[in-house]
Amino acid sequence: MRRWNGWGDEATVVELPAHGGAFLAALIGPGQPLPDASLAQVLAQVPASRLAVHPLVSTDAEVRVRHARGQSLPDWLAMREGRFEVFPDGVALPETPAQIRELLAWAAEQDVLVIPYGGGTSVAGHINPQAGAKPVLTLSLERMSRLLELDEQSLIATFGPGASGPQVESQLRARGYTLGHFPQSWELSTLGGWVASRSSGQQSLRYGRIEQLFAGGTLETFAGTLQIPTFPASAAGPDLRELVLGSEGRFGVISSVQVRVTKLAVEEKFYAVFLPSWAKALEAIRTLGQARVPLSMLRLSNAIETETQLALAGHPEQIAWLEKYLALRGARAGKCMLTFGVTGNRGQNALSLKQAKSLLKSFGGVFTGTLLGKKWAEGRFRFPYLREGLWQAGYAVDTLETATDWANVDSLLNKIEASLRGGLSDEGEQVHVFTHLSHVYGEGSSIYTTYVFRPGSDYATTHKRWQKLKHLASSTVVNNRGTISHQHGVGRDHAPYLPVEKGELGIAALQAMANHFDPDQRLNPGVLLK
């Protein structure tokens, strides 16, 4: 069963290893666990629904609890404390596009607000109902998860929008294909959610971001149905796909998604290389990224993340051996771990490996083979579970991410880390901060920063700490040529920072679009645009 107040399946438990706990304690002090509320306590708070009866809508209290919050840190704190504040008045579970249209018509008639809901994995407050006079209907797409059509000539698959990562891949793999879209939230997040929030997967270097994978589909809006046909490319005016991508439920409800798929590759391997310093590593990954070597994944941890990962890995003796081996070859304190993948046919993979190894060697890289790469691949969806382990040990953890041009990557990364690291100094608290680059482009890179801090003496203090850190880092990002999000989207949490990058005129253009598709501002108000 899925956790009602955290990440993933209850059966999966990832604990913080003892060694990792000691590592964190030394850095930011011993953990300070806060007490968790029970589901019963939360259920007792759910008020009566303000919705009329509708055959497609559930007003069951537990269903409403389970659709009230996403996975941002404030969501997490609210769920652990049992202070949900607002619940949707009901959850609709349509099974067809026609039922979505029926529900939208009903919502208009009943003067109800609508929140489209995919996997509920937002970390930016996309799906949280707000307190207000109008009832709120959460429209979950979970019953629309089937592979509806597969065009094996054009490599186009048509899915229901509610298909989760595993549902997408299992249905495609049975036919010999893959979408190749693996965000960290993959186990729970959905195809429609990826499109609505401009998601990026860990192997975007090969498969592209969701922008490149999304070929067409259908958006049900209050102004009518927008059908976007699939073309391999088009010069016929502005691309309407790009209005749906990142629309975050403001323009309509995605009712079908057509994606570009790929035949399963013959071979896939991941490798780890250690670079002797951040300066060398940054230069190496930029050069490799710009050399157009056909890799499928490229990721670089900075020195603190490398150290943290090795400490949290939980095998101190093996790690000690690894450290000895690396030190002998020149990668000592300050070393940075770079992981890369090759996916494809054997001939191309062999050449890509050879070219990547040779290039990395010229920057002092120490190649360690596939062992750590395999570990990365096996643990790629494990991190969100570790949040549970860290929480139980008394630590709060959050991440934030941006992207910027190469000329600005080092400077922005340092500013973000510095803003977080010193962010609680007025309270005498330390924050442990580390970063990796996980999506590499010719022009620049994503920057993905994790920060760990101690909860305060109660939930309110903890929430304030988060607010302080989030605001410091977000302002740093947008005031220093970073985008407010490379892969998580805008939601409510990033909306105040969006005007800096879109400009007043740009925001007004998006608002004009929202007014066009949803004249009564009934869809997800407050998300994306204030």
Added chain:
Amino acid sequence: MRRWNGWGDEATVVELPAHGGAFLAALIGPGQPLPDASLAQVLAQVPASRLAVHPLVSTDAEVRVRHARGQSLPDWLAMREGRFEVFPDGVALPETPAQIRELLAWAAEQDVLVIPYGGGTSVAGHINPQAGAKPVLTLSLERMSRLLELDEQSLIATFGPGASGPQVESQLRARGYTLGHFPQSWELSTLGGWVASRSSGQQSLRYGRIEQLFAGGTLETFAGTLQIPTFPASAAGPDLRELVLGSEGRFGVISSVQVRVTKLAVEEKFYAVFLPSWAKALEAIRTLGQARVPLSMLRLSNAIETETQLALAGHPEQIAWLEKYLALRGARAGKCMLTFGVTGNRGQNALSLKQAKSLLKSFGGVFTGTLLGKKWAEGRFRFPYLREGLWQAGYAVDTLETATDWANVDSLLNKIEASLRGGLSDEGEQVHVFTHLSHVYGEGSSIYTTYVFRPGSDYATTHKRWQKLKHLASSTVVNNRGTISHQHGVGRDHAPYLPVEKGELGIAALQAMANHFDPDQRLNPGVLLK
């Protein structure tokens, strides 16, 4: 000097070889030349300008003639006949973004319509002034053609929007870089025009379309300046770059363009392979395109285009030898020429060549080495000049293009060719029609069809023939799952067909955007949206 009534520089003359003339005459009858008007005749028709005096605006008659028409076939006929019908009232030549803003403010104050103008190479009626009560100002960007900044870490170049293909490449090549964007119009078309019309270059397989190259820039609109910052990627809501791409001067004037550039490659080669039949060739190019072999160009002529190209090549003896060689190896009547390119480092190029050759061989491909590939590369911008040679010989030629998913390529191609081939049968006229696929994607391909027909006894009859053919082919495209344009844009000529693919709601969304940026509908009215 640039031709005032046709394509390119007057010094470049490409005549139809005698052999080619005989080939066409056998197919559609002897050429029927129509008389050309002189520049003096046209200058005599230019009416007085309705514009007030402005220091940045020229109202010189010849300048106005030279900015009145693009390069569509109706433009061509109008220019050759000397029946321009409408001239802009003046041509502005700003040198800075501030001067563009000044001109827009002046246009608003004076109640003047504005047509942004790049290289004047539109083949869809993008830049033609229309008759009407309001004066028309053509705003040419030709004096804004400099490379303003080159960020060699991020591989971002900032250009004035009026830089032509040769101006872009010469300024970049001097620094060791290339944009790699080579549409057939490259000699005259401009960076800003490519962005505004969603252009695609012949090596899009390596460098991407202009959508992938355009990183950011500035759009001057009647509602203010839209500044689009460069990010390698972003999940921060809908992408405003995608509103500028394909906006065709309806939303604003592009005043600066930032593009993603690439270091010049060590090696570039083009090869030709002949496939024994269209069925084999189509399967081969799809398989190769979907195999993700890193090629830089991939192009396939159908059997009629292959035959026509060999006939028009002008070296009948050499061609006879080639035909003998191919026939011995199984490529006889019905054979199709496939050209592909590799661009990059020697190791990758060698592997790509090996993989492409081996795959093509399995479809019966006969490899002929680099000779024909070299010929293709040398003649890649030559085709528009041949129009002049054909016209002098008494033939009218036009092209049209679309893109569709692989499952539909063969069917749509056949329908388009059939619609054109029989399009003048009521007049007892033959049309010679041939096609190539020049932009190959995993999902599908572009379809680029050329048609040659004889002018009528006068210009009016000739124009009617074109209208008939254009309408037949355009309806065939949009009613059979093709986009109305893969690379030429919408302009006026394709605007009536756009609603089929965008849908009423989609067109209304784009119109809402035009109203937002240009509330008085002063910018290029009638283009893109009716």
